Amino acid sequence: MRRFAWRLTPCLGLAALLAVALRGGGAADDAERLAxxxxxxxxxxxxxxxxxxxxxxxxxPGLLVxxxxxxxxxxxxxxxxxxxxxxxxxxxxxxxxxxxRRVIYGAWRELRADDPxxxxxxxxxxxxxxxxxxxxxxxxxxxxxxxxxxxxxYSAAWRRDGAVAFVRGxxxxxxxxxxxxxxxVVRDGPRxxxxxxxxxxxxxxxxxxxxxxxxxxxxxxxxxxxLLALDGPGRIRLxxxxxxxxxxxxxxxxxxxxxxxxIPGVLRILDVAEGNELARLALGSPESEVPTWxxxxxxxxxxxxxxxxxxxxxxFRVSGNSVALVRLLGLDRDAYPSGGVxxxxxxxxxxxxxRAETASVPGxxxxxxxxxxxxxxxxxxxxxxxxPRAWLRFVYNPSRPLGGAG
Amino acid sequence: MRARLLTxxxxxxxLAAPGCARASIGWFELDRTSNTSSTLRxxxxxxxxxxxxxxxxxxxxxxxxxxxxxxxxxxxVGWYDTWGHxxxxxxxxxxxxxxxxxxxxxxxxxxxxxxxxxxxxASNGQYCPTSGDDPYCWEGWTDYYSNGCIKLAHxxxxxxxxxxxxxxxxxxxxxxxxxxxxxxxxxLYVG
Numbered sequence: 001m002r003r004f005a006w007r008l009t010p011c012l013g014l015a016a017l018l019a020v021a022l023r024g025g026g027a028a029d030d031a032e033r034l035a036x037x038x039x040x041x042x043x044x045x046x047x048x049x050x051x052x053x054x055x056x057x058x059x060x061p062g063l064l065v066x067x068x069x070x071x072x073x074x075x076x077x078x079x080x081x082x083x084x085x086x087x088x089x090x091x092x093x094x095x096x097x098x099x100x101r102r103v104i105y106g107a108w109r110e111l112r113a114d115d116p117x118x119x120x121x122x123x124x125x126x127x128x129x130x131x132x133x134x135x136x137x138x139x140x141x142x143x144x145x146x147x148x149x150x151x152x153x154y155s156a157a158w159r160r161d162g163a164v165a166f167v168r169g170x171x172x173x174x175x176x177x178x179x180x181x182x183x184x185v186v187r188d189g190p191r192x193x194x195x196x197x198x199x200x201x202x203x204x205x206x207x208x209x210x211x212x213x214x215x216x217x218x219x220x221x222x223x224x225x226x227l228l229a230l231d232g233p234g235r236i237r238l239x240x241x242x243x244x245x246x247x248x249x250x251x252x253x254x255x256x257x258x259x260x261x262x263i264p265g266v267l268r269i270l271d272v273a274e275g276n277e278l279a280r281l282a283l284g285s286p287e288s289e290v291p292t293w294x295x296x297x298x299x300x301x302x303x304x305x306x307x308x309x310x311x312x313x314x315x316f317r318v319s320g321n322s323v324a325l326v327r328l329l330g331l332d333r334d335a336y337p338s339g340g341v342x343x344x345x346x347x348x349x350x351x352x353x354x355r356a357e358t359a360s361v362p363g364x365x366x367x368x369x370x371x372x373x374x375x376x377x378x379x380x381x382x383x384x385x386x387x388p389r390a391w392l393r394f395v396y397n398p399s400r401p402l403g404g405a406g
Numbered sequence: 407m408r409a410r411l412l413t414x415x416x417x418x419x420x421l422a423a424p425g426c427a428r429a430s431i432g433w434f435e436l437d438r439t440s441n442t443s444s445t446l447r448x449x450x451x452x453x454x455x456x457x458x459x460x461x462x463x464x465x466x467x468x469x470x471x472x473x474x475x476x477x478x479x480x481x482x483v484g485w486y487d488t489w490g491h492x493x494x495x496x497x498x499x500x501x502x503x504x505x506x507x508x509x510x511x512x513x514x515x516x517x518x519x520x521x522x523x524x525x526x527x528a529s530n531g532q533y534c535p536t537s538g539d540d541p542y543c544w545e546g547w548t549d550y551y552s553n554g555c556i557k558l559a560h561x562x563x564x565x566x567x568x569x570x571x572x573x574x575x576x577x578x579x580x581x582x583x584x585x586x587x588x589x590x591x592x593x594l595y596v597g
Binding site for chain 2: 085087116118121310337338
């Protein structure tokens, strides 16, 4: 194996360590930079409004997970902390089955320390060194049983009939300077048999089921996201290059997708079975001046769609052959520099819940918060707060259709 | 500004310390201020003497400041190693590229498949077949948006030859003379 041609290792290593330590003390500088970066004035379109976050707190409408704890309508202690570093929020870190009785969650066991402020070489990490091992675990909320579902695996998508799709790594360990490639496999129930659906190993993420079609990402060079539809073993269709999944329609027959790379982008409604475009909205155009892009991990109830965007949380109305923006709700960018993400409808679509990260200011490091918002009143209440490393998230199932809790 | 001066001072002091080998080294430094208008600088230290700043360029990274948004967030802070530089890379991205190590964001999310690159062809030219956004053509400021990578302009549509200048600094101011896949320590700092 070719080794790194390190030069000046001890001296530069010490220099870097001290430099990072010194910079780490400049939280005020970071906060100022973030505030500047997010200082774009909110859209002044007639549809726009700023969300007011009230000091009062509310009970979560469903389940949430933070560290190794599940809270909300049920309480449980997990055997491992739930997190999915290889997935982010391309897919939920914890997903319930259709009945809401069991939860599959991602776990991440570090095999050696990796300080993100320092480079791998500085830490003595060589190409091929094992850094971590992802796994999927199954927790029964009724009995408290917590078992390993798959080792060297991540991103579970749970279908209405109990089948589970996930990515099984070719190598169980995540290693330095190695792409963590795997196969998309489908298991006919948590204790069933694995069937490989992908034809070649790649960097996939199992995102959601739309009926019996598995929707998955393929992460390519430069983190470009390709959206794939898998109708069975080896039956793979490319729904879009540089495309992200916004949400699956309640009946699972349509999906909302958006450009993941191009800005200004396009929001499209596709027929899942054929991949045909049913409706489109060109963003950043006279038709819809703002927003200019829409992000992944949104939610769809009845004819309403909510998604993250560059101008706040965007609510759309979807009809047979059209999709239209109806509301833009922004969070205060000084308080929440990156806005709200991963919005989910709650209470039959009358409200939505959303996650955000607070700005880091002296004495108050950044925190992840979960909010419940009333779009009609443009107000939000705080549901929970935790340090970013706790991976505070809503527990939800983006697959459709679903019978019970989702 | 204070943090930048301190960083430079620390590098100088350490390089001047007894026992440190006399050698020169160059690296990129990204000052992350916005998705489409951050600044990438070339810095180099000469034989344990002084740290100099070479050219600097407008640079893009991501399309949101949420670092932990895979495929859209800007690059995590910290020092990066590189694993290769190519003049004629011919994959999904093309041309002059620098391959970066994976890096974790504050919550632990891993950013992977990261590069410094432009929008150009494998032969370092421009391919602009449509009136829309072509992936190997630098048409305008929106091309600074990326999935997370650092993007530099190609000389086209009135934009400077930033990728060409960065490439020159790399080869001529102590980055590395080599091409292909090879590991180098500390060739990018993102702050």
